[in-house]
Amino acid sequence: MPDSHITYSQDNLTQAVLDRIAPDTDPRLAEIMRSLLGHAHAFVREVQLKPGEWERAIAFLVEMGRFCDDKRNEWIMLSDVTGVTMLVDAIAHASHEDVTETTVLGPFHRENPPLLGNGDNLSPGLEGETLELRVTVADAEGRPIEGAQVDIWHANGEGGYDSQIGDGERHMMRGRFTTGADGLVQCWTINPSSYPVPHDGPMGRVLASMGRSPMRPAHVHFWLKAPGYRDLITHIFADGDAYLHDDAVFGVKASLVCDLEARRRAGESDHLVLEYEFRLPRV
Ligand code: BEZ
Numbered sequence: 456m457p458d459s460h461i462t463y464s465q466d467n468l469t470q471a472v473l474d475r476i477a478p479d480t481d482p483r484l485a486e487i488m489r490s491l492l493g494h495a496h497a498f499v500r501e502v503q504l505k506p507g508e509w510e511r512a513i514a515f516l517v518e519m520g521r522f523c524d525d526k527r528n529e530w531i532m533l534s535d536v537t538g539v540t541m542l543v544d545a546i547a548h549a550s551h552e553d554v555t556e557t558t559v560l561g562p563f564h565r566e567n568p569p570l571l572g573n574g575d576n577l578s579p580g581l582e583g584e585t586l587e588l589r590v591t592v593a594d595a596e597g598r599p600i601e602g603a604q605v606d607i608w609h610a611n612g613e614g615g616y617d618s619q620i621g622d623g624e625r626h627m628m629r630g631r632f633t634t635g636a637d638g639l640v641q642c643w644t645i646n647p648s649s650y651p652v653p654h655d656g657p658m659g660r661v662l663a664s665m666g667r668s669p670m671r672p673a674h675v676h677f678w679l680k681a682p683g684y685r686d687l688i689t690h691i692f693a694d695g696d697a698y699l700h701d702d703a704v705f706g707v708k709a710s711l712v713c714d715l716e717a718r719r720r721a722g723e724s725d726h727l728v729l730e731y732e733f734r735l736p737r738v
């Protein structure tokens with residue numbers, strides 16, 4: 456008589472796979488793998504996945520891997536457009552009224568930006584509408600933080616980052632500042648526009664297949680670091696942008712939207728101004 460226990464079926468296969476997780480597996484890894492495998496099996500069962508569809512999925516995963524290099528991480532992009540990045544972020548940074556909200560890092564941060572000081576221009580010689588940045592770095596009570604490192608980067612008026620323009624080597628529309636006792640960073644740049652996330656690879660096909668837009672609303676990126684405080688990675692979005700409600704990566708938060716026209720409307724400025732107070736949580 457053949458041993459019936461060596462035959463796996465729809466009924467016992469999932470449990471058999473879960474049972475193979477060794478008892479001495481790292482507890483957190485075991486928790487993650489149990490859930491991941493359980494959900495994967497449930498998904499296959501729910502949609503009654505066909506062999507041809509699974510083959511197409513595997514071919515897609517292979518293509519995703521081949522598309523990546525040290526400048527392009529298609530996996531992060533897939534995580535971004537499927538909302539996974541923002542879900543992980545939301546869990547890690549449960550909303551707290553007193554500190555600034557976080558959002559996606561994106562692929563355009565660079566490790567060694569130009570070191571700049573107050574009054575400097577992030578975009579010398581570049582065409583575009585003048586934008587003044589006036590931001591302060593403070594603790595949860597609004598007290599200025601001295602010695603905070605502030606990385607700023609953004610796209611131009613056509614939606615291109617420096618790494619996408621020309622040979623991609625020159626640093627433009629980016630800089631690193633260090634705050635003084637008043638916590639202030641003041642500098643000049645050009646107004647960024649909305650732009651599409653890079654969608655010329657397999658992730659772009661995923662978006663197109665679901666009839667989704669690759670566009671992101673206009674924004675300026677900030678990465679703040681200060682001793683004794685948690686890093687803050689965020690953007691400030693331009694109020695009124697057509698894509699605020701349809702961001703391809705679900706990164707918009709109401710608290711991060713800024714009216715760049717406010718000062719000009721009030722007759723206090725002849726140019727756009729991004730004015731914001733960042734509040735950092737303590738470690
Ligand atoms: C960005 O804001 O630069 C970005 C974020 C996520 C995916 C692609 C671009």
Ligand code: FE
Nearest residue numbers: 561563674676
């Ligand atoms: Fe961006």
